Amino acid sequence: ETGVTQTPRHLVMGMTNKKSLKCEQHLGHNAMYWYKQSAKKPLELMFVYNFKEQTENNSVPSRFSPECPNSSHLFLHLHTLQPEDSALYLCASSQDAGQGSTGELFFGEGSRLTVL
Amino acid sequence: AQSVAQPEDQVNVAEGNPLTVKCTYSVSGNPYLFWYVQYPNRGLQFLLKYITGDNLVKGSYGFEAEFNKSQTSFHLKKPSALVSDSALYFCAARGGSTLGRLYFGRGTQLTVWP
Numbered sequence: 001e002t003g004v005t006q007t008p009r010h011l012v013m014g015m016t017n018k019k020s021l022k023c024e025q026h027l028g029h030n031a032m033y034w035y036k037q038s039a040k041k042p043l044e045l046m047f048v049y050n051f052k053e054q055t056e057n058n059s060v061p062s063r064f065s066p067e068c069p070n071s072s073h074l075f076l077h078l079h080t081l082q083p084e085d086s087a088l089y090l091c092a093s094s095q096d097a098g099q100g101s102t103g104e105l106f107f108g109e110g111s112r113l114t115v116l
Numbered sequence: 117a118q119s120v121a122q123p124e125d126q127v128n129v130a131e132g133n134p135l136t137v138k139c140t141y142s143v144s145g146n147p148y149l150f151w152y153v154q155y156p157n158r159g160l161q162f163l164l165k166y167i168t169g170d171n172l173v174k175g176s177y178g179f180e181a182e183f184n185k186s187q188t189s190f191h192l193k194k195p196s197a198l199v200s201d202s203a204l205y206f207c208a209a210r211g212g213s214t215l216g217r218l219y220f221g222r223g224t225q226l227t228v229w230p
Contacts, residue, residue, distance in 0.1 A: 002161070004159075006159075042222045042223070043223075048217075056217070090159055090160065092160075094218075102167050103210060103218070104150050104162055105160075105208075107152075107160040107161070108159050109159045110158065110159045112157065
């Protein structure tokens, strides 16, 4: 148990569906992240939020829409996805400010997405 | 450009033998260095970190890593490998402070044979 919870763990969707991935952290951190992990490819950083504000968007297609209503919750809204978007989507959090912080990321277990 | 390199996609070792998983980094300023492990269909788990101080850091499950500033390396080691250590290992680094982007290597698949 890392203190970062992702739901659902598995999701199968068609290309015309709309679904959302949810991430919740119980660590009191102020930064949250979405990563994409595809087979045979490096980890891809998608989005970063600090204190609920988006600070990084790494040229992610608009069919992925993040939402961060507060520092503990992060969503990834999915619509009209493509089969190549099938991957493990990892959420992470960190404490990126303040004394004593060393900035390591704590990851959730991931949401395995399959797009048919 | 800032980056982390793990030169070996795969490392195979017999159970009971020592293991090393290599990592080199290129970041601005003093490095903050991390190792993570990932088991199949799971998220990344934090293993250990180097921030400052002793060049040899100890982490979870008997793993340790040695920071070498002159070689810009942070290799992961374990004196005696277990079959249960078989997993995907990621090295990560950020430069200069606790803020800013964490750069990950591509990962090294460790297989420990019984």
